[in-house]
Amino acid sequence: MPGKKGKHREGAGQKKKSDNTVSRRTVLKMGAAAGAVSVLAPNIITSRKALASIMQGGPVPPPLVQCVSGAASPSHTPFVDDLPVPFPAIDHPLQPKPTKAANQGAGEWDRDDHQRWTQFTPAKITSELEARPGLHRFHSNFGESYIWGFNGVYPGPMILNKYGKSTIVRFRNSLPPNGDNTFGHPEITIHLHNGHHGSESDGFAGDFFPSGFWKDNLYPNVYAGIDAFGGNPGGDGVGDPREKMGTFWYHDHRAEKTLNNNVMGLNGMFIVYDSTDPGHEHPSNGSLRLPGLYGVTDIPLILTQKRFCALDAQGRNEMVNAAGGDKFIVNGKIQPKMTVRNRKYRFRVLSTGPTTAQWDLRLIGPTGNVETIVVIATDANFLEHPVPVDASPANRLNSNSIVGETIQVEGALRVNVAERYDFIIDFGNFPVNSKLYLTEATSQNVNPGNVNPPGLPPGLNIGNVVMRFDVVQRENWFPVDTPAIPATLCTYPPICTPDTTFQWNFTRDPAGSNPRFFRINNRVFDADLPQHCVIKGTCEEWLINNNTPNADGPTNWAHPVHIHFEEFRILKRFAIINGLFQEVTVTPLSRGRKDVTKVEPGEAALIRMNFRDYIGKYLIHCHNMGHEDAFMMVAWHIVPDAAAKAACDALIVQGNKEFEAKLRNEEVA
Amino acid sequence: MDRRSMLTRVFKPHPSSQGVSKYTNAVLRTQDNKEVRFYDDLIKGKQCVINLMYAECHGACPLVTTVLKRTYRDLKDRMGKDLFFYSISVKPQDDTPAALKHYAQMRTADLPGWYFLTGDPYDIETIRYRLFNMGHIGVDIDFAMHSGTFRIINDATNYWGHAQSFASQKNIMKRIAWADPWKSYAEWTVESRARQVLINQDIKKYGYRRNV
Numbered sequence: 001m002p003g004k005k006g007k008h009r010e011g012a013g014q015k016k017k018s019d020n021t022v023s024r025r026t027v028l029k030m031g032a033a034a035g036a037v038s039v040l041a042p043n044i045i046t047s048r049k050a051l052a053s054i055m056q057g058g059p060v061p062p063p064l065v066q067c068v069s070g071a072a073s074p075s076h077t078p079f080v081d082d083l084p085v086p087f088p089a090i091d092h093p094l095q096p097k098p099t100k101a102a103n104q105g106a107g108e109w110d111r112d113d114h115q116r117w118t119q120f121t122p123a124k125i126t127s128e129l130e131a132r133p134g135l136h137r138f139h140s141n142f143g144e145s146y147i148w149g150f151n152g153v154y155p156g157p158m159i160l161n162k163y164g165k166s167t168i169v170r171f172r173n174s175l176p177p178n179g180d181n182t183f184g185h186p187e188i189t190i191h192l193h194n195g196h197h198g199s200e201s202d203g204f205a206g207d208f209f210p211s212g213f214w215k216d217n218l219y220p221n222v223y224a225g226i227d228a229f230g231g232n233p234g235g236d237g238v239g240d241p242r243e244k245m246g247t248f249w250y251h252d253h254r255a256e257k258t259l260n261n262n263v264m265g266l267n268g269m270f271i272v273y274d275s276t277d278p279g280h281e282h283p284s285n286g287s288l289r290l291p292g293l294y295g296v297t298d299i300p301l302i303l304t305q306k307r308f309c310a311l312d313a314q315g316r317n318e319m320v321n322a323a324g325g326d327k328f329i330v331n332g333k334i335q336p337k338m339t340v341r342n343r344k345y346r347f348r349v350l351s352t353g354p355t356t357a358q359w360d361l362r363l364i365g366p367t368g369n370v371e372t373i374v375v376i377a378t379d380a381n382f383l384e385h386p387v388p389v390d391a392s393p394a395n396r397l398n399s400n401s402i403v404g405e406t407i408q409v410e411g412a413l414r415v416n417v418a419e420r421y422d423f424i425i426d427f428g429n430f431p432v433n434s435k436l437y438l439t440e441a442t443s444q445n446v447n448p449g450n451v452n453p454p455g456l457p458p459g460l461n462i463g464n465v466v467m468r469f470d471v472v473q474r475e476n477w478f479p480v481d482t483p484a485i486p487a488t489l490c491t492y493p494p495i496c497t498p499d500t501t502f503q504w505n506f507t508r509d510p511a512g513s514n515p516r517f518f519r520i521n522n523r524v525f526d527a528d529l530p531q532h533c534v535i536k537g538t539c540e541e542w543l544i545n546n547n548t549p550n551a552d553g554p555t556n557w558a559h560p561v562h563i564h565f566e567e568f569r570i571l572k573r574f575a576i577i578n579g580l581f582q583e584v585t586v587t588p589l590s591r592g593r594k595d596v597t598k599v600e601p602g603e604a605a606l607i608r609m610n611f612r613d614y615i616g617k618y619l620i621h622c623h624n625m626g627h628e629d630a631f632m633m634v635a636w637h638i639v640p641d642a643a644a645k646a647a648c649d650a651l652i653v654q655g656n657k658e659f660e661a662k663l664r665n666e667e668v669a
Numbered sequence: 670m671d672r673r674s675m676l677t678r679v680f681k682p683h684p685s686s687q688g689v690s691k692y693t694n695a696v697l698r699t700q701d702n703k704e705v706r707f708y709d710d711l712i713k714g715k716q717c718v719i720n721l722m723y724a725e726c727h728g729a730c731p732l733v734t735t736v737l738k739r740t741y742r743d744l745k746d747r748m749g750k751d752l753f754f755y756s757i758s759v760k761p762q763d764d765t766p767a768a769l770k771h772y773a774q775m776r777t778a779d780l781p782g783w784y785f786l787t788g789d790p791y792d793i794e795t796i797r798y799r800l801f802n803m804g805h806i807g808v809d810i811d812f813a814m815h816s817g818t819f820r821i822i823n824d825a826t827n828y829w830g831h832a833q834s835f836a837s838q839k840n841i842m843k844r845i846a847w848a849d850p851w852k853s854y855a856e857w858t859v860e861s862r863a864r865q866v867l868i869n870q871d872i873k874k875y876g877y878r879r880n881v
Contacts, residue, residue: 065685066685066687068687102865104858104861104862104865109861110861110862110864110865110868111865111868111878112868112872112877112878113872177851178683178826178851179683179685179826179827180685181684181685182685185828199877199878200878206843209861210852210857212854212857213857213861255847256830256831256844256847523836524833524835524836524840526836526837526839526840527840527843528837528839528840528843528880528881529837529839529840529880615876615877616877616878617877617878630831631831631833637877637879639875639876639877640876640877644875644876644877647874647875647879648875648879651879651880655837658837658838659835659837662732662735662736662834662835663732663835665731665732665735666735667735667738667739
């Protein structure tokens with residue numbers, strides 16, 4: 001244990017070991033700690049006691065000073081720490097019991113009644129995530145850093161769920177009511193990205209709640225299309241099973257402070273299994289038999305960048321209170337290593353931003369070549385067919401590191417803010433004891449001058465390395481390799497026929513003397529006014545347009561656009577090539593179902609999306625959290641019927657009237 | 670120049686406020702030609718709304734002033750006590766305190782708790798950059814940028830937010846409220862329960878929480 005008490009230390013669950021092997025005894029122990037969930041990770045909870053101390057909570061001394069250094073972070077030694085895997089949240093009965101209406105007598109924050117309450121309760125799984133301060137060691141060379149995390153850890157606990165089993169997560173806000181000495185703001189609203197559930201459980205940006213209160217989010221874990229499809233005899237619950245999703249993540253969505261609170265550490269991952277992707281590797285009915293033992297052969301890679309201040313008088317290396325950084329962090333560790341057996345592994349990569357950082361990930365083999373990664377899912381959705389990405393002539397066009405028609409980084413998988421990609425690496429293709437490197441196109445500060453350690457493949461700079469894989473011979477007790485990746489992973493439902501169309505213009509700088517900022521359809525985020533109203537059960541075609549005229553030239557910025565609620569399909573993409581706005585190829589990785597799509601300057605994407613089963617307020621926004629906090633977010637509503645749409649449209653008209661009155665310099669009433 | 674006489678209340682900054690190093694402590698002049706220190710007298714421990722303008726501006730500035738006037742009316746009870754408006758001239762070479770006084774009077778905006786400020790161009794440029802920079806040179810070198818944005822600061826809670834003059838009045842009020850001083854659990858409870866009543870009315874009428 002790195003600390004004495006083991007409280008608030010992510011290291012509490014991390015027994016330092018000389019290598020990454022798991023003893024059979026540890027495996028058994030962990031199975032006991034986490035109930036029926038498969039948690040065989042080498043680096044997660046090793047005892048009930050450690051878990052209990054993490055769950056307990058307690059005061060964490062705040063930082064001495066607000067850390068605002070612009071200098072390079074302190075040096076670190078590469079590949080010291082083993083890649084940690086976030087431990088699963090432990091479900092337990094909630095006290096007081098969840099209720100349909102907000103239980104304000106017991107401290108629940110105001111909200112809508114839960115929709116479809118009788119259908120999806122009592123929830124099969126209930127768990128509680130408490131946002132509170134903690135201490136986290138980002139690297140063994142570093143002191144601890146003050147963070148805010150769910151249950152005091154970063155990244156937040158992994159929630160492992162199953163389709164057909166509804167869950168209630170109670171989010172409790174126990175952040176310091178005065179924000180301590182930090183960059184964060186202790187008011188939160190938690191969005192499950194990209195869950196299909198009621199608006200009251202969606203973490204709408206304006207519905208944040210302060211320290212001392214809590215809120216229940218009901219996640220029914222159903223496929224979209226409940227009304228149309230009803231029950232599914234397959235045992236995976238209700239809805240259209242073709243709408244299956246897998247890799248979600250949850251994060252704070254507080255208006256104006258999303259960036260701050262995510263930098264502080266308020267995010268985590270959320271996986272939902274079903275019979276095609278059951279969370280184990282045994283042959284079972286409908287299973288695709290992908291590598292699927294969470295923490296063993298199914299590994300999340302939660303990426304972010306941070307900058308650190310020098311060691312302070314408390315013996316801490318505090319995080320710099322700003323977006324971005326000069327250290328690459330995977331699952332809360334700087335440049336870690338992971339011991340892998342010579343078999344297939346599934347990785348679920350997520351970029352938590354918070355800002356423009358895009359990751360151009362490549363797998364570099366022992367000889368310095370770009371090796372193949374096989375992408376099986378984009379955002380939370382399986383691709384119909386696996387897509388291999390590398391720099392070879394056959395696969396180079398599969399890369400999504402593309403602007404217009406130009407590939408920017410050969411053979412790279414580009415992960416924008418909030419995007420998730422599941423990919424499979426077959427380490428059986430490499431000799432035992434070889435080392436592979438996951439790299440990024442830009443460089444971090446490892447040490448002054450980024451001096452390479454011995455043994456790196458030719459042409460590789462240590463600054464570009466995100467993490468290292470050490471291939472070892474599979475031991476007898478380690479799960480045997482899974483069969484070849486199936487050629488077909490799923491079948492998509494047909495793209496819906498739109499009832500109507502709408503256009504979202506992303507602008508930074510509208511012409512004329514109007515004030516200038518990040519806006520959508522010329523508007524800024526308003527928690528109370530929608531900009532678009534959709535009738536439940538319809539399909540719409542939206543143009544996400546980042547090719548809007550500017551007063552001062554083509555100075556649009558790139559925006560990773562995220563739409564809440566349901567997954568969309570990209571029909572067409574447009575870009576400016578040779579000065580001409582024209583249709584361009586939709587890359588294979590953008591042909592799947594998505595919930596985030598990046599529009600580069602001058603680009604546009606035509607998408608179609610369903611709006612089924614639920615009503616309420618939802619959002620479209622740029623997921624660059626800096627832009628999002630600087631207004632680039634707009635609310636749209638799903639309304640139950642035509643009468644409600646008329647009332648909703650009246651709100652828009654009222655808002656427009658006020659906007660125009662202001663333009664005429666009239667005082668509004 | 671008794672610049673302290675303007676303020677009688679004690680305002681306590683948040684321990685993590687970067688204070689002078691972030692906001693500068695430049696000496697500015699109000700429309701009444703009083704010397705004030707930007708951080709010590711205007712920001713320290715206070716909640717304030719800051720915008721950029723200049724007296725001869727015929728584009729957005731008068732509109733923004735109108736919006737601020739409307740907001741002032743809604744928040745009259747707090748103005749000058751724990752909430753302040755600062756309109757900073759970005760053409761200080763033209764805008765003397767007298768010119769700003771004229772501008773304020775002409776628009777009936779010469780009100781307690783609302784200061785029109787001018788000063789050394791270098792200081793103003795620094796403040797503009799510190800408060801409104803977007804970390805992008807194309808945006809940041811143009812002094813006309815952000816003229817319609819209000820910077821909302823509460824130094825007592827170290828809050829840093831913004832509102833936009835062309836947003837709805839409700840939105841502006843909300844964003845200022847988001848920067849209010851820390852509230853107690855009891856205050857939050859009262860607020861939350863009152864809102865739940867409105868939410869329930871909305872649900873009854875429209876089926877969902879519409880604009881509460």
